Amino acid sequence: MKFNYIEDVSKFEGQKITIRGWLYNQSSKGKIHFLWVRDGTGIIQGVMVKGEVDDLVFGLYDQLTQESSIEVTGTVRKDQRAPGGYELTLSDMKIIQIAQDYPITPKPHGSTFLFDHRHLYLRSKRPHAILKVRNEIIWAIRSYFYQNHFVLIDSPILTGAVGETASTLFETQYLDEGKAYLAQTGQLYLEAAIASFGKVYCFGPTFRAEKSKTRRHLTEFWMIEAEEAFYNNEDNMDLQEDFLIYIVNWVLEKCQNEFKELERDISALEKIKKPFPRISYDEAVERLQKAGSEIQWGSDLGGTDETILTKMFEKPVFVYNYPKACKAFYMKPHPDRKELVLCADLLAPEGYGEIIGGSERNDDYDSLVLRIKEENLPLDAYKWYLELRKYGSVPHSGFGLGVERTVTWICGLSHIREAIPFPRTIYRLYP
RNA sequence: UCCCGAGUAACUCAGUCGGUAGAGUAGGUGGCUGUUAACCACCCUGUCGCUGGUUCGAGUCCAGCCUCGGGAGCCA
Numbered sequence A: 001m002k003f004n005y006i007e008d009v010s011k012f013e014g015q016k017i018t019i020r021g022w023l024y025n026q027s028s029k030g031k032i033h034f035l036w037v038r039d040g041t042g043i044i045q046g047v048m049v050k051g052e053v054d055d056l057v058f059g060l061y062d063q064l065t066q067e068s069s070i071e072v073t074g075t076v077r078k079d080q081r082a083p084g085g086y087e088l089t090l091s092d093m094k095i096i097q098i099a100q101d102y103p104i105t106p107k108p109h110g111s112t113f114l115f116d117h118r119h120l121y122l123r124s125k126r127p128h129a130i131l132k133v134r135n136e137i138i139w140a141i142r143s144y145f146y147q148n149h150f151v152l153i154d155s156p157i158l159t160g161a162v163g164e165t166a167s168t169l170f171e172t173q174y175l176d177e178g179k180a181y182l183a184q185t186g187q188l189y190l191e192a193a194i195a196s197f198g199k200v201y202c203f204g205p206t207f208r209a210e211k212s213k214t215r216r217h218l219t220e221f222w223m224i225e226a227e228e229a230f231y232n233n234e235d236n237m238d239l240q241e242d243f244l245i246y247i248v249n250w251v252l253e254k255c256q257n258e259f260k261e262l263e264r265d266i267s268a269l270e271k272i273k274k275p276f277p278r279i280s281y282d283e284a285v286e287r288l289q290k291a292g293s294e295i296q297w298g299s300d301l302g303g304t305d306e307t308i309l310t311k312m313f314e315k316p317v318f319v320y321n322y323p324k325a326c327k328a329f330y331m332k333p334h335p336d337r338k339e340l341v342l343c344a345d346l347l348a349p350e351g352y353g354e355i356i357g358g359s360e361r362n363d364d365y366d367s368l369v370l371r372i373k374e375e376n377l378p379l380d381a382y383k384w385y386l387e388l389r390k391y392g393s394v395p396h397s398g399f400g401l402g403v404e405r406t407v408t409w410i411c412g413l414s415h416i417r418e419a420i421p422f423p424r425t426i427y428r429l430y431p
Numbered sequence B: 001u002c003c004c005g006a007g008u009a010a011c012u013c014a015g016u017c018g019g020u021a022g023a024g025u026a027g028g029u030g031g032c033u034g035u036u037a038a039c040c041a042c043c044c045u046g047u048c049g050c051u052g053g054u055u056c057g058a059g060u061c062c063a064g065c066c067u068c069g070g071g072a073g074c075c076a
Helices: A006-012 A055-063 A111-116 A125-147 A187-197 A233-254 A256-262 A281-290 A303-310 A365-374 A379-387 A403-411
Strands: A016-028 A032-038 A043-049 A069-078 A086-097 A171-173 A179-182 A199-207 A220-229 A278-280 A317-320 A343-348 A353-360 A396-402
Touching (some): A006 A016, A006 A086, A016 A043, A016 A086, A032 A055, A043 A069, A125 A256, A187 A220, A220 A403, A233 A317, A233 A343, A233 A403, A256 A403, A303 A317, A353 A403
8 A cells, every 4th residue: 555755745735645654742632633643754743633534533542652653644734833844634544553651751861761762762853863864974985985986895793813902802702713803993804905906995893892981982883994005194184084074065965954953053064174184193292281281292192182182173183193102003103203103093073082093004014023023912813914015015004984983973962872773882782 | 990970750850957758741530623842630650779787767877789870091
């Protein structure tokens, strides 16, 4: 049987249509009932007047409860009084299922309660809007890479080798082969793939068994990583800048309604244009110390440092060339200052902080072996990775963008857990 | 792991000086022809996180524990 979607109602003014969905809210004045129906594409108010519908249908209203599934038929009418501009004058209604004691009312709830009921909370307006923006961000990402001739290389999630030992790994038994680890990054595999495809990217879940309790961390999150042969650190930053602007323009075009629902001030996003400021780590430390931070040269930027720094600019800011000591082993040493590596983090504005980490990779066999030994990493585990430096090694760079952090920033959220359908945090594995 | 904070009805919270447990919302019943978090009247709702202690008497004071939230560290 044919039915229609709420997003299309304006095309059917004056016509009778059928909508299938869920009862979002209801109210009655006795002889006139109001039903708010949502179907995933929108919300519309249905109006049922006693005497204008069959008494049996009119009486069904009394059985309705919030989130009951129903099918309503009515005539589309333009009406100033209706939010959205259109409403349905109902002529028929069928009940599909009566919901009982739906826990999430259209009233304030605490975040713990809402995320305990995430399987239901997904239906509410706010998560609906956020996840629609997430959907568009991901489409923008894939579109950008496709248009720019990057090839998608899916990297393994179960790995034997350790990527970045700095973080903690989730461990699991891998049949009879011993321990396996859930991937923290696909980068090393992308570095293998550039010698076949030139420019590649991967997009998948990554896992960090860090007991972080902050609004910026998840234990399972989605990361986009790109790797480009023959790009140096500068080229890499140019690419990231272009990439991020593409994403922002895309969502500004597609997500106006969602931003309105989220009360996101989009003027902040409209300022995201080339060029992004680029400051060296040296300069960042200087600026931070002047601003009152306790940071010492040599240590990584803390969360508050990032916040201070990003509030100095209205656009995302690159901080490049960090001390070797606070970055991963695979980054290329600075040719003139061996205490630095060629890298850049991109910090999102409005206090959001790091959303991208990127670097030029060490393409020299001997110096890479040296770094692995310095970090006390098992050389064996990196045997295949090192071989890439033996067979046609080229300068190359890459970066990783945290999807949830990007969604958090673009939507103007205060906590990352809202940016993913079913968040995994230190104490949450359910639902 | 460390530092701070919270835990009272299904939800959000109040609970003074230690003296028999409260409100709003949700739910139920009735009323209402334009509601938008409707409104009006009435009804229902309790392991006060747990254990022990002090006390004639503990939601309230003390000790320990548990759970959760935020931050630090670490990172995207």
